[in-house]
Amino acid sequence: MFKVHCVGRQLSLGDLSCLLCALLGLVILVSLPVWSWLPAESWHDAQRTGQILIITLAISIGVVSGAFRWQPYFVVRPVRRAIAVIAMLGLCSAALAHQPHWALVEWVTFWGSLGLGWMVVVTHHRFKSEDADRVLLASGFLVCGLLSIKFMTTYLATILDATAPMDAWLLFSGFDNVRFFGQFSTLTLPLLAMPLLSGAWLGRFRYLVISVFVLWWVQAIASGTRGTWLGMAVAAVGLAFSGRAGRRWASMQMAGAASGLVACWILMDWLPSLMGLDVVRGPGDRLNASLSGREAIWRQAIEMIVHKPLLGFGPMHFADIANPIAAHPHQAWLQWASEWGVPSAILVSGVVSYALWAAFRRLTAWSQAIEEGPNLYHCLVAAVLASLTQGMVDGVLVMPYTETWLTIISGWLLAIHWQERMPRPDEAACAQSYFVIGVTFILSAATLCAILVRDYPTSWAQRRSQVYQNNQHFQPRFWVQGVIAKEVMPP
Known part of the structure; x- marks a missing residue:
């Protein structure tokens, strides 16, 4: 296999590709709040674009490095099963949501972020x-x-x-x-x-x-x-x-x-x-x-939970019920319970x-x-x-730059947690599970890229026009104008 001599060790072509993708992801991560490299967009939309690119690069590292073939899970079996159930419940909730396509966008953001965190762990141990x-x-x-x-x-x-x-x-x-x-x-x-x-x-x-x-x-x-x-x-x-x-x-x-x-x-x-x-x-x-208006959106989230406690209204669907304050409840547990169940x-x-x-x-x-x-x-x-x-x-689970750093730091913490005792690949797990995980990560990255291609060319102009026509302020969720409700709440 072709090898490159780098920093005192032999790097294979796959390792070099992974290293370059990781460095490119770090450059994007550092630049997002510092340079307005998408001047036509808001900071929020530029950072969402950067988050999508970082997730895509991370999943690409997984494909090139073979991390989706046979790697340690880095989490115990009950936690893996809980995450699988959470993912399945989210898919069911998305399928029954008022706007399934937007619910799926939120779901793939969650799953793609999970892939980013996993690849931080794998890359940390690989080098x-x-x-x-x-x-x-x-x-x-x-x-x-x-x-x-x-x-x-x-x-x-x-x-x-x-x-x-x-x-x-x-x-x-x-x-x-x-x-x-x-x-x-x-x-x-x-x-x-x-x-x-x-x-x-x-x-x-x-x-x-x-x-x-x-x-x-x-x-x-x-x-x-x-x-x-x-x-x-x-x-x-x-x-x-x-x-x-x-x-x-x-x-x-x-x-x-x-x-x-x-x-x-x-x-x-x-x-x-x-x-x-x-x-x-x-x-x-x-x-x-003061709660700065949070009591109203918390009340809306509680009413949503009471109305649909099992599967919720669907991922991102707090933003499907228009209100004049925010497109998310500024409370992580209420947000998840009202939308995912x-x-x-x-x-x-x-x-x-x-x-x-x-x-x-x-x-x-x-x-x-x-x-x-x-x-x-x-x-x-x-x-x-x-x-x-x-x-x-606060909306920690909404803002793209916060989401990205929280995911990276969580993966970094998990990598150091296993630094002293590297977990062995689970012998009881079948090869199909690794294949399914890899495919779902790849599909999540591909879906996010498709959303970016679909929305980016006219995104800023449309969202700005929507806000100005209704005399409202921006309510960030996936994009800076995150309200997905068909009917906009009057100011």
């Missing part, structure tokens, strides 16, 4: 795991660093101009709504502490890493995203009970939050006052206990609970053995826990 960790962590740092530079550049331009009030939300770019930035910051704040926990990762970039970490906390606070505070608080409390290393991580985050709070006060209060600038939509304006939501809750239990059992086992375990493992557990917590009050 040297330490190098994969460094590449993934560097990708997260690069996105946060570039967005921080854009934030500070905009801030300095606003301060120096001093002709109009400072709008805090306009300091953020890369997302259609500052709350979507908050979702991303919840996922990445736990990871940015990794180099600070392990001095071996710092080296000559110590002060740069510390600056990015503090500045990222400044932006998280300035965005006023309350879900970020909730998610980070739950993650800090959870890891504090997991052992000494978890308490070190929690202490690091508390120090970062305190430093970020002081810096945010200087940037958003003291300095504008010194320059005679008023600040609108500042972080203090979001410090309230209560049995499916219970199974998903069971799978997620089992995964978190297994992760915390590993953390406490290290603590009892007077071992800290990998610092990166603690950071990944915290990122997943914080994001899932925010999903209880």
